[in-house]
Amino acid sequence: MSILGNRVIRKEDPHLITGQGTYVDSLPLQGTAYVTFVRSTMPHATIDSIDVSAARTAPGVVDVITHAELGLDDLGPGLPMLNQAMTRPILARDRVRFAGEPVVAIVTEERYQGPDAAEAVVIEYSPLPAVSTVEAALKNDTLLFPDAGTNVAVDVFTSVPEARFAPGIRLVEVEGSRSFTVAAARPHQGRLLVTFEEVGDRSAAEALHGILLAGIDDIDAPDGEVWASDLEGFAVVVDGDQAGVVEEVMEGAAQDLLAVRRPDDTVALVPLAADFVIAIDRDARTITLTLPPGLL
Numbered sequence: 668m669s670i671l672g673n674r675v676i677r678k679e680d681p682h683l684i685t686g687q688g689t690y691v692d693s694l695p696l697q698g699t700a701y702v703t704f705v706r707s708t709m710p711h712a713t714i715d716s717i718d719v720s721a722a723r724t725a726p727g728v729v730d731v732i733t734h735a736e737l738g739l740d741d742l743g744p745g746l747p748m749l750n751q752a753m754t755r756p757i758l759a760r761d762r763v764r765f766a767g768e769p770v771v772a773i774v775t776e777e778r779y780q781g782p783d784a785a786e787a788v789v790i791e792y793s794p795l796p797a798v799s800t801v802e803a804a805l806k807n808d809t810l811l812f813p814d815a816g817t818n819v820a821v822d823v824f825t826s827v828p829e830a831r832f833a834p835g836i837r838l839v840e841v842e843g844s845r846s847f848t849v850a851a852a853r854p855h856q857g858r859l860l861v862t863f864e865e866v867g868d869r870s871a872a873e874a875l876h877g878i879l880l881a882g883i884d885d886i887d888a889p890d891g892e893v894w895a896s897d898l899e900g901f902a903v904v905v906d907g908d909q910a911g912v913v914e915e916v917m918e919g920a921a922q923d924l925l926a927v928r929r930p931d932d933t934v935a936l937v938p939l940a941a942d943f944v945i946a947i948d949r950d951a952r953t954i955t956l957t958l959p960p961g962l963l
Contacts, residue, residue: 671962672926672934700729703781705771705788707763710799711811712792714761714770721787722773727780731788732772734760744820752815763792764811898947903927903937903963904955910963911935913954925954927963935963 682688719731734756741754759770771788775781796809803809804818811818901913903925911927914934925937937943937958945955956963 671936700774700776701778701781703773703775703785704769705773705785705790707759707766707768707770707790707792709763709792709794710766710797711795711809712763713795714759714763715791715793716789717771717791718789719771719787721789722771722784725780725784725787727776728784729774729776731784732758732774733770734758737772749820750812750815750817753812753820755812762795898925898954900952901947902951902953904953905958905963910956929963937963 717733719733722728722731737756737758739757741756743751744753755764757769758772759768763770770790771785773781773784773788775784798804798809798811798818804811807817807819810816898913898916902909903911903913911929913925914928915926916939917924917926917936925939927935927937929935937956943956943958945957947954
């Protein structure tokens with residue numbers, strides 16, 4: 668049985684809240700050394716030089732490591748659907764792409780010695796334009812990964828007829844609390860990729876939220892208004908069969924969740940993800956989903 672939506676008794680709390688927990692840092696391991704990272708102070712810049720000579724002679728320093736000494740391959744993005752050209756080294760090599768990116772690793776005998784040695788590292792940067800918002804990233808004026816030719820790591824799209832997302836149409840969220848204006852809609856891999864005009868301080872996830880809750884059948888093109896359905900009480904249909912009823916729409920960190928009451932009276936939490944939604948029928952009060960096995 669899935670733990671989603673079901674009460675799970677926590678067994679680990681008593682010894683943690685009474686000071687009896689044991690962590691890796693609590694173990695008295697012989698010969699342990701400590702690593703301190705010197706991190707980028709720039710959000711985007713090329714690295715002109717790295718001088719670690721003074722840090723190597725600092726008290727307790729076992730080793731000072733830069734990309735040149737590390738000798739490891741660059742890390743890929745990790746998931747096959749992401750742009751595979753967006754690789755970066757474990758320690759920054761010729762540029763940094765965000766403030767806090769590790770540039771130098773300092774190994775010391777004691778923890779307190781690391782920050783002292785880190786202050787002796789001198790890194791010269793040449794600043795590049797920063798990419799601080801989703802809107803700026805989508806313009807591709809400044810590329811964090813020039814070899815990729817874009818800042819878009821993955822396209823998120825939904826299977827909605829292109830005409831229903833004509834430029835200028837406005838999507839209005841549940842209760843009209845937020846709205847997003849369509850900038851463009853284009854076919855992509857047999858589906859539709861929708862992008863928005865600038866949405867101020869609202870994140871891309873919130874903009875995507877506007878697409879998902881707008882549903883499949885809720886576009887009113889003449890006046891450009893789109894009101895998102897309140898899905899509570901809708902029947903959930905999976906593989907042609909009713910799998911439950913939406914009891915609540917819960918706000919998640921990246922996407923909303925449907926709390927679905929199943930026939931056995933248990934509740935499952937189902938992500939309201941673009942790839943899961945096939946159709947939303949207001950008249951029939953149903954939402955048809957395609958879900959991985961075991962999710963519902």
